[in-house]
Amino acid sequence: MDARTSVPPPVNEPVRSYAPGSPERASLAARLEEMAAAEPVELTACIGGERRLPGGESFEVTMPSDHHHVLGRSAHATAEDAAAAVQAAQAAAPGWAELPFDERAAVFLRAADLLAGPWRDTLNAATMLGQGKTVQQAEIDAACELIDFLRFNVAFAAQIHEVQPISSPGVWNRTDYRPLDGFVYAITPFNFTAIAANLPTAPALMGNTVVWKPSPTQQLAASLTMDLLTAAGLPAGVINLLPGDGLAVSDVVLPHRELAGLHFTGSAATFQHLWQEIGRNISGYAAYPRIVGETGGKDFIVVHPSADPAVARTAMIRGAFEYSGQKCSAASRAYVARSVWDQIRGELVEITDGLAVGDVRDLSAFTSAVIDQRAWTKHRDAIERARADATCEIVAGGTVDDSVGWFVRPTIIVSDDPGNEVFNTEYFGPILGVLVYDDADFDRVLEVVDSGAPYGLTGAVIADDRDAVLRASRALRHAAGNFYVNDKPTGAVVGQQPFGGSRTSGTNDKAGSMWNLIRWTSPRSIKETLVPPTSVGYPHMGPEAS
Numbered sequence: 001m002d003a004r005t006s007v008p009p010p011v012n013e014p015v016r017s018y019a020p021g022s023p024e025r026a027s028l029a030a031r032l033e034e035m036a037a038a039e040p041v042e043l044t045a046c047i048g049g050e051r052r053l054p055g056g057e058s059f060e061v062t063m064p065s066d067h068h069h070v071l072g073r074s075a076h077a078t079a080e081d082a083a084a085a086v087q088a089a090q091a092a093a094p095g096w097a098e099l100p101f102d103e104r105a106a107v108f109l110r111a112a113d114l115l116a117g118p119w120r121d122t123l124n125a126a127t128m129l130g131q132g133k134t135v136q137q138a139e140i141d142a143a144c145e146l147i148d149f150l151r152f153n154v155a156f157a158a159q160i161h162e163v164q165p166i167s168s169p170g171v172w173n174r175t176d177y178r179p180l181d182g183f184v185y186a187i188t189p190f191n192f193t194a195i196a197a198n199l200p201t202a203p204a205l206m207g208n209t210v211v212w213k214p215s216p217t218q219q220l221a222a223s224l225t226m227d228l229l230t231a232a233g234l235p236a237g238v239i240n241l242l243p244g245d246g247l248a249v250s251d252v253v254l255p256h257r258e259l260a261g262l263h264f265t266g267s268a269a270t271f272q273h274l275w276q277e278i279g280r281n282i283s284g285y286a287a288y289p290r291i292v293g294e295t296g297g298k299d300f301i302v303v304h305p306s307a308d309p310a311v312a313r314t315a316m317i318r319g320a321f322e323y324s325g326q327k328c329s330a331a332s333r334a335y336v337a338r339s340v341w342d343q344i345r346g347e348l349v350e351i352t353d354g355l356a357v358g359d360v361r362d363l364s365a366f367t368s369a370v371i372d373q374r375a376w377t378k379h380r381d382a383i384e385r386a387r388a389d390a391t392c393e394i395v396a397g398g399t400v401d402d403s404v405g406w407f408v409r410p411t412i413i414v415s416d417d418p419g420n421e422v423f424n425t426e427y428f429g430p431i432l433g434v435l436v437y438d439d440a441d442f443d444r445v446l447e448v449v450d451s452g453a454p455y456g457l458t459g460a461v462i463a464d465d466r467d468a469v470l471r472a473s474r475a476l477r478h479a480a481g482n483f484y485v486n487d488k489p490t491g492a493v494v495g496q497q498p499f500g501g502s503r504t505s506g507t508n509d510k511a512g513s514m515w516n517l518i519r520w521t522s523p524r525s526i527k528e529t530l531v532p533p534t535s536v537g538y539p540h541m542g543p544e545a546s
């Protein structure tokens with residue numbers, strides 16, 4: 001409970017263009033070159049503010065687009081590291097929870113401003129080199145989305161604190177937005193620096209302390225994010241970073257009595273495993289852990305006969321192939337009316353086959369390599385299966401090359417079998433399945449889209465006919481937590497399109513919104529009677545009752 005002043009009203013961080021000749025391009029290019037030329041850096045854990053290498057087996061962080069290029073060296077956190085991180089989180093908890101909200105908020109507002117200014121090139125360059133993002137994709141993630149998460153969450157948290165109960169005469173009721181009764185475990189994916197930072201910082205803003213386990217392939221940007229938060233004044237022990245695969249960490253953290261919450265983003269399979277582990281341990285917790293998880297997708301684009309062909313083509317290419325399709329929101333299945341398909345097929349294939357796919361240091365690249373050998377192999381195998389499948393035709397891409405980086409050409413597979421794996425399996429890469437339907441079958445195809453995959457994350461309808469938009473919106477109400485009309489299904493902006501999906505895609509708690517922050521507080525209702533009664537009797541008992 002604390003008195004607060006008003007917080008700065010947030011606005012979305014403007015996306016810089018990095019166009020040739022722009023000052024931001026020159027500045028970023030210089031930092032990129034400097035970081036790429038540097039000796040591999042040591043990517044340490046941060047436990048109670050102390051930076052040190054964990055005790056487990058070492059691993060290297062390499063460039064996806066140049067896999068011989070080692071950017072950093074780290075090691076897997078052990079059970080001992082995990083126990084130390086939990087202890088550090090517990091030790092920091094009372095002081096952090098007692099700090100007035102404004103003081104906590106100031107740390108994250110400061111981090112946002114540092115990132116918008118002197119840290120921008122560094123985190124963008126780390127995200128480009130370590131996670132294989134082009135400059136545009138790094139800018140919308142590591143700079144803008146992360147700055148937005150930090151600033152908007154402060155404003156959303158302040159709004160939550162303002163939600164207070166009514167009080168009847170003689171009584172003052174209050175809601176005390178307590179942190180959870182224990183620590184939060186944040187496990188984050190490789191593909192977004194912003195998500196990796198949001199998952200530990202959102203619970204921390206609400207007064208919790210956190211054990212943060214980022215993805216090994218995101219470790220370079222994760223380590224720098226920890227440095228940024230420290231530079232912004234985050235006290236030691238509030239967020240404790242543990243590098244590595246997390247297996248030994250989970251053995252310690254998941255059954256821990258004080259585990260109060262899991263904040264996860266990653267694949268559905270990993271989330272289900274973690275949830276099962278929590279379920280297995282349910283009788284051993286001090287309080288029921290909150291479970292928030294955003295997972296995979298099989299995101300769709302439905303193209304109606306009334307669609308503008310250029311809009312459909314652009315949404316398909318950008319939606320499917322930006323960041324090589326490694327966004328949970330990426331379009332990976334498209335259902336296209338035959339009349340539109342006949343108009344766009346030629347250009348769609350020509351543009352896709354012409355996309356510049358290269359090293360992230362080449363700022364003219366449209367996209368780059370997939371994240372690692374495992375992803376590359378998965379895509380190579382999926383393409384080979386499609387090549388051998390009589391119901392599939394690979395009309396664009398279909399080639400892979402691992403000689404320098406983990407490259408998979410943007411690939412379009414047309415199939416007339418709606419049950420084919422290209423329409424229901426999340427590959428998490430640059431493969432788009434296309435089903436061409438007869439114009440008269442729009443309503444039937446909406447049913448196929450709705451039931452064709454187990455996910456419910458993002459989707460788009462491309463149509464100029466308002467009635468078609470309405471029919472799609474109704475039929476696909478539960479098929480996507482983020483639904484787009486005449487746009488690609490990627491690129492949600494904090495504060496504008498709160499992000500998340502249901503079904504197998506997650507708990508839909510909408511990252512970067514009030515709904516997510518609510519999960520990290522355990523409200524306490526306080527009633528204070530201003531002039532308390534001093535006699536036991538009630539009027540109905542008569543004047544003699546005392």
Ligand SMILES: NC(=O)c1ccc[n+]([C@@H]2O[C@H](COP(=O)([O-])OP(=O)(O)OC[C@H]3O[C@@H](n4cnc5c(N)ncnc54)[C@H](O)[C@@H]3O)[C@@H](O)[C@H]2O)c1
Pocket residue numbers: 187188189190191192195213214215216244245246247249250265266267268270271294295296297327328329426428457500501505506
């Ligand atoms: N819905 C969303 O908002 C969203 C956003 C980004 C990514 N994703 C999804 O994430 C997936 C891609 O990311 P990924 O490859 O990093 O996912 P992943 O599930 O392989 O890994 C996610 C994280 O879990 C960790 N992990 C795995 N097993 C663990 C264990 N037993 N204990 C502790 N940590 C463990 C990994 O090391 C990593 O940090 C895709 O399915 C994508 O759709 C979803």
Ligand SMILES: N[C@@H](CCC=O)C(=O)O
Pocket residue numbers: 191192326327328329489490491492493499
């Ligand atoms: N929020 C991002 C996707 C995050 C998942 O990878 C988008 O909307 O494109």
